[in-house]
Amino acid sequence: MKPLSAALLAAGAAMLAWLGARYLSVTDAFGALASRESVLSTGAARLRGAAGLAPRAAARPPTTATASSAPADGGAIRGASSPQAQAQAKASDDDALARTARQKLAALRAPLSPEAQNDPFNVQSWLPPPPPPPAPVAEAVQAPPPVAPPLPFTYVGMSNANQAKPQVFLANGDQLLIVSPGDVIDGRYRFESIAATGAVFTYLPLQEKQVMTIEGEGN
Template sequence: MKPALPMRVLLVICAIAAAGAGYRVLVAARQMPAQVAALDSPHRTDTHARPDARRHTHASDAAAHAAGAATASAAQASATSAAHAKLVSLRAPLSLESAHDPFTASSWLPPPPVEVPAAPVQPPPPTAPPVPFAYVGQFDARAAKPQVFLSNGDQLLIVSPGDVIDNQYRVESVSESDVVLTYLPLHERQVVAIPREDK
């Protein structure tokens, strides 16, 4: 019986301490609304003095908040669609039949880069081949229609102005310094030089 007495005394002391703490909390809670009202009174007077300004501020804040939310949702939607499109392009089916076959092997590798075709190279314009003739000599240079000896390999030709050689060359003129020919397929002028004889 005696050992129970100190326990009872201890319990009574704890109960008194708890009651004191509760009373302090209750007193502090009753004083709190008065302090809050005292602190809030300047704000209330300011609010009553300028109700329109407060309404405009709330309206502008609400509009800005709505615009920001709309922009954020649009950006999120575009990012989501872009990510979805990228995933779809990465896992393209191998064929139309494999799109409905769950056991078909698919590749997760990115698609190969698209090869850009090179710009077509334009060939150079055609030109006449080198003149195959060499000057050998001339007969009657002072005549109205002089004759010239030209060699083409082992072949010896006697031509005068107006003659056509092998349907490719036409002799245009003969002078003391050269023989002028026209390459007929391209209508291009060519010259066979006549070497000068030192007297």
Template sequence: MTPARRWVVWIALLLGLGGLVVFEQRKPQLAAIVDAVPTRSVQAPSAESNRDASPGAQVIFAIRPRSAPGDVDDAFPVRNWNPPPPPQRAASVPVPAPSAPPLPYTVFGKKLEDGQWQVFLRRENRILIVKSSDTIDDAYRIDEIRPPIMALTYLPLQQKQTLAIGGAE
């Protein structure tokens, strides 16, 4: 914004404010306090006016029956400020005994050498050659190899497992 334009904006604002001040002072001031208009009061009919009226015009109100004690709300109910008890647990299922994980090895092949079977096992990128009484990864011991199965023991739990290795051909 150029300085000349800025001066024009300031002058316009000052003239506008000056006009507001001048015109607001010319408005009539409402300083007079005006009383509220009195309202007409309606009076209830008195008992004497009811007596003077005809007997058929009298209003008789029906008597309400008393309510049963259970219907009345208690004025001073008992409040329990203690926290609610913890929820009851259902009968818990007994935790099953730990078991050996599934065998992480797959059979890659087998061969009979010097009367003893050797089995080629694969786990991820490793190939292992095992025979009876070998220990694998400090977790499994080869108990016996008799095609078509190989018996292993999971050492941490002493659980027996078997692995199918194929026939003796």
């Protein structure tokens, strides 16, 4: 029992270490995202501060103003407000870029199920999802090679067996055929030869040899 208890304890320790590593990886991912958002927010705040510290035109002391000095004062005021407007526009652009970056990061993350969102040990990946697997290619089915049909003839008998071209009697349904070696039957079969155990035919469309057994048949 002691070795079994030690093994169970070791397995439990390994499981806890694995769960801790998963939790640390999730924490690191969220920490990196928070650091990036903090850097973007700090940059935007600095830009706003720089805009607030832009030099402004000092007010002129009250003097007897002339008609010719009024346009010069207005031009100075407009010139002092131009750098501030530029800084504010730049800060607005930086905010828009930061929002765009956060939106892009959110779009890259794969959608999570409700169970995965509530799982603190779930590992989230910011990589784009893999492409779908290619559609399976249907393999071409090869048709079996054609074969000659069974011989339609039945051996009936033979005459002139000792001659060079004996005559063989064959039945094809209700027909009685008398053939000799070399004769063509119905344009499909050619009678080749006959021996004591069988008659040889050639199926002409495929040039395939076929043997009809005649062993035990009467002559």
